[in-house]
Amino acid sequence: MNLNTTLDPVLLRSFVAVVETGSFTRAAESTHLTQSTVSQQVRKLESQIGCELLHRKGRYVTATLEGERVLSYARRILHLMVEAVSQTSLSVEQQKIRLGVPEDFATHAIMPTLADFSRRYPGIRLEVKSGMCSDIWREFQRNELDLALVKQRQNSQPGLASWPEPLCWIDSLEGNNLQRDPIPLVTFPIGGLYRSEMAHTFDSLGRSWRLAYVSTSLSGVCCAVEAGLGISLLPKRLVTAKHRILDETDGLPQVADLELTLHAQSQLSAYDKMLADELIGACEEMFLR
Structure with a gap:
């Protein structure tokens, strides 16, 4: 085998499917390919590696000793590819921060903080919704908001930080x-x-x-x-x-007194946490005036 050979994940996927199902026919069904295509791909992989990977005699197709070694690496490679796509998609999704605030805080109270955050992190899409606290809280519970400032009765729902509202x-x-x-x-x-x-x-x-x-x-x-x-x-x-x-x-x-409480979802991005810290600072300054 040429050490500069690049293993095609498409070929690895067909090989893994054959071993796991024990049949070229069932592997074709699971990969949504024809049986001949799966067979050709496995043959091509064997040619690249330079050895037989499957025992084709008998009722079931099984891996050779070399095939078992390759199978372990193939599974790891395919798993890493799925993980890479998943983490990249998650990272892109986390570029959006959804914040809910009461109307009286959506004016001059925290606008400078939000505007400054947006200027410093232009790649972050900050989406702010203001309205009645009951509506904001319902959306937060439905996981439609990442962060939520809400008015509530004292000590009713724990959050990241709270301030008394006389x-x-x-x-x-x-x-x-x-x-x-x-x-x-x-x-x-x-x-x-x-x-x-x-x-x-x-x-x-x-x-x-x-x-x-x-x-x-x-x-x-x-x-x-x-x-x-x-x-x-x-x-x-x-x-x-x-x-x-x-x-x-x-x-x-x-x-x-009521209390203003900042709530956050359990899974937050680094940018969510930074905005939460800045909101806490802005509220501390406002309530200490």
């Missing part, structure tokens, strides 16, 4: 919507944590309430409260100069 009741600066009956509420669609907390609070107080404004837009909710359409429950950091914070002196109980 809430407060707000009305317009000049408004007095608590004196109205029913009390007008400005809130998000059903399923949101703020909405369920608002409804539970007024039900427990025995106060009637109605939905005055419902929107998936955080800016829309904030503007509706500023305009005096009703009362809302929002994170303290979102209070503006046109809002008035309501508390126990107004007859409203203090609401337990």
Whole structure:
């Protein structure tokens, strides 16, 4: 055998199939080739190596001593080829990072971090989806997101990192919507944590309430409260100069803090981990202000 001979994986695949099935006919079926093609390929491999690889006499085709040696290498070569293609495909797939964030963090809060990451790693396709936390969490559980920032009740779901999110009741600066009956509420669609907390609070107080404004837009909710359409429950950091914070002196109980938690799938690429670290840094800076 010429030591510079290159073994064709196509020939190796036919040889392995014959040994494993014990028949040229069955090998042809498993490789989706004709019997004559499989036979020709094995003959060509034997010619390249310079020895017989198969015992062709008897009911079953078996490997010769030399054939058994070649079989071991052939299997390893074919396995490495499959592994190389699999790992390359995985690497390409990992060039995409899918991130879910609440709407109030999809504006100025973390945009500089995301923009800077995209500039430094132009080969990474960063896909960011913002929306209601309930929707983001469902997509994360379906493995449709690699990383997800979500608001949740404290200690409900462990993640990579968590930060407290204090809430407060707000009305317009000049408004007095608590004196109205029913009390007008400005809130998000059903399923949101703020909405369920608002409804539970007024039900427990025995106060009637109605939905005055419902929107998936955080800016829309904030503007509706500023305009005096009703009362809302929002994170303290979102209070503006046109809002008035309501508390126990107004007859409203203090609401337990929520928490912002960064969740990650169990299998992450190196770039996923780098982005997670940068998001943690951005959130630490934001909540320490």
